[in-house]
Amino acid sequence: xxxxxxxxxxxxxxxxxxxxxxxxxxxxxxxxxxxxxxxxxxxxxxxxxxxxxxxxxxxxxxxxxxxxxxxxxxxxxxxxxxxxxxxxxxxxxxxxxxxxxxxxxxxxxxxxxxxxxxxxxxxxxxxx
Numbered sequence: 001x002x003x004x005x006x007x008x009x010x011x012x013x014x015x016x017x018x019x020x021x022x023x024x025x026x027x028x029x030x031x032x033x034x035x036x037x038x039x040x041x042x043x044x045x046x047x048x049x050x051x052x053x054x055x056x057x058x059x060x061x062x063x064x065x066x067x068x069x070x071x072x073x074x075x076x077x078x079x080x081x082x083x084x085x086x087x088x089x090x091x092x093x094x095x096x097x098x099x100x101x102x103x104x105x106x107x108x109x110x111x112x113x114x115x116x117x118x119x120x121x122x123x124x125x126x127x128x
Contacts, residue, residue, distance in 0.1 A: 021081060022104060025054070028074040029106045035063050037091060040103035044085075052084045055099050057091045064088050 022041070029039055037058025044053040059067050068086050075081040089096050 021078060024074050024078050024081075025071070026106055028070055030109050032067060032070060032108070034108055035059060035067060036108060038100075038108075039106040040096075040099050041106070042099050042103035052082055053099070054084055054086045055089050055096065055103070056086065057089050057093075057096065059088050 025039075025041065029036065036056050039054055039056045041052065041054050044051055054071060056067060067088075071084070071086050075084060
């Protein structure tokens, strides 16, 4: 089967997952910080049958194995977790828009701007 035929047969849909899986994935993905741009959890009807799919975008190629391992580790420690396929896609990948419309989206945490404390101490007062 050609890749385009397989892609046409893969129909993403809203994943019916339990809150524990979503919470565990959210916590794990948050811990990855800026290693990804977005992740989408959806159900997919693949030629082999229905599966859960986590499509992750914006991951540097060298970091893909670490991200996949982090997700796998999360599932190992989650009692009764369903099988989950992890795929890495470019932000402009064909089909990503269809997945994003039905998926549970995860975004990396927004880094809070740290306030720089005012310099204090001897010789640090610019007014003097």
